[in-house]
Amino acid sequence: MTDLATLTTEALNPRTADIDRLDTADILLRLNDEDATVAAQVRLAIPEIARAVDLALERWRAGGRIILFGAGTSGRLAALDAAELIPTFGAPPDRYAARIAGGENAFRRPIEGAEDDVADGANVPDDLTPSDVAIGIAASGRTPWVIAALRRAGERGAARIGIACVAQPALAAECDVTIAVETGAEAISGSTRLKAGTAQKMILNAFSTALMVRLGKVYGNLMVDVLATNEKLRARAVRLTCLATGVDDERARAVLATADWSVKTAIVAIHFGTDIETARARLEAVDGMTRLALEPQATEALGAQASVPRPSAPIAENPCQDNVD
Structure with a gap:
């Protein structure tokens, strides 16, 4: 498994090294400066996002489902994306859904160790079929639960899409399409709920919206x-x-x-x-x-x-x- 210390999302950010000395407005300005870098990085990944949309469109039109898998922040963002498609686009909740490490309770509070549970990750996609699409989301690209879910989804014949916020993520080995957006060092070292979370939300917004547009919604x-x-x-x-x-x-x-x-x-x-x-x-x-x-x-x-x-x-x-x- 990739050493966590080598990931760019874990690096120290020199631009925010003094953030604890700033007043409230300047803290917010530094955070906003970091957020402002995300959209340009997501734009670089548009070709891969487009491939992911077209792959999902093909499976959806064949009657398949789109199931998102994530742990922690990634899982919560996946659940949010799936939930919002119901009222916005009338997407059937059984055809576009999210599964989070630790189960539904993990949406409201962290469940320690859930992201490392390889056995559970391998069991969660057991109902997938060759018509379905599995989307694994992990800022680090190395979350064991997500990788196990993607591997099992592939064994079931499902198409697989990976979303990560580092270059050459480990989960790419289990994916047909990999969307890797390198968001770099966080304003608060290792807090991937910040820029990485923003990038994941932007990618999911773009993916699901483009899919719904192509479906005539x-x-x-x-x-x-x-x-x-x-x-x-x-x-x-x-x-x-x-x-x-x-x-x-x-x-x-x-x-x-x-x-x-x-x-x-x-x-x-x-x-x-x-x-x-x-x-x-x-x-x-x-x-x-x-x-x-x-x-x-x-x-x-x-x-x-x-x-x-x-x-x-x-x-x-x-x-x-x-x-x-």
């Missing part, structure tokens, strides 16, 4: 598969529908109510002036891709004839004129 830059499960999200669904179609709030809310608050269904129904079931059929014919459902190919896919309803009004040329929080 975005139209323009509108998240049209949002699950409107509370009043704030219902208000967002109304706004998204208005932005995409140009109708007023009252019309958008009325159509959404009959569409079980499905934004993409409402958009298609309003665009063609048709009923909800026809709108759903158009979406199903093109695998839920809103943009394709608004084009003639969707009609052809339905085997429809000239009697198919024509759009009652043109769809907004740019459905993303405003930002949505």
